[in-house]
Amino acid sequence: MSDQPSDSTPLRFRRWEQRTEVPLFGASLLFLLGYAVRVLAPHDAEPWHGLALALVGATWLVFAADYVVRLRLSGLGHRFIRVHWLDTVVLLLPLLRPLRLIRVYSAVQQRRERPRLSLYARVITYAGATALLLGFSAALAVYHQEHAAKGASIRTFGDAVWWACETLTTVGYGDAVPVTAGGRVVASGLMACGLALLGAVTGSFSSWLLQVFTREDEKRPPKGG
Structure with a gap:
């Protein structure tokens, strides 16, 4: 099944997607920044490693909260995982x-x-x-x-x-x-x-x-x- 909203998608779900698309894109850039610091910074570069790990964890929690909200607004229950499979993959691998x-x-x-x-x-x-x-x-x-x-x-x-x-x-x-x-x-x-x-x-x-x-x-x- 497709991973995009259809005419039968609840209005609240579509509004939530429209309102959060730009903020979540910004969060994804912050996630990428934190991951880049974790990978490229020298091992003794503290406190940058700790701050980068906190940034990665915080942005992932934002993605997880968005996923839970969208799951509830969709009205699909457990079928949400199959219908919106791309969102599930992105949650597991935010990159x-x-x-x-x-x-x-x-x-x-x-x-x-x-x-x-x-x-x-x-x-x-x-x-x-x-x-x-x-x-x-x-x-x-x-x-x-x-x-x-x-x-x-x-x-x-x-x-x-x-x-x-x-x-x-x-x-x-x-x-x-x-x-x-x-x-x-x-x-x-x-x-x-x-x-x-x-x-x-x-x-x-x-x-x-x-x-x-x-x-x-x-x-x-x-x-x-």
Whole structure:
């Protein structure tokens, strides 16, 4: 089943989503900041490690509270986990929160009337920002797993960023490859997410071009018989 609100979704649920989307996006950036400090700061960099851990824990509690509220407002009971599976995944792995773009793209695709051209532009812009955030998150995660592993080719955060760029763009030169189980799990997730983002961008751009050409044709005067 889809992970987006339908016409039967309670009004209170939709209002809650609209009101909390921007604050929760801000919370996700704070979560990413705290995680970055935990991964990149030297081990003896106190009190920064403690503050970063507190920030990560506090923002995760915000996500958990939002999840509980949305579960109750949806009126779905335990079926909420299956219907809104993406929200459940994001709760377990907050670094994947940028993937909520998929919901926006799906909503655009299922609109019966033709969406405004500006809406496609917003989706493409959001997809670009999402790719950057997701790539940065994956670089942090794979660096955390790999930099101290025996035989690792990803030794610095710069190596991890380069690897993330290769993976997101499906280039894969093979010069930076995860060797740990955790690193390979991150790589598998980034490959799948990269394909989803690429599909959202190319699909939105193609639909935008079709609308532009269609409107240009509609403006042309009819040819004389």
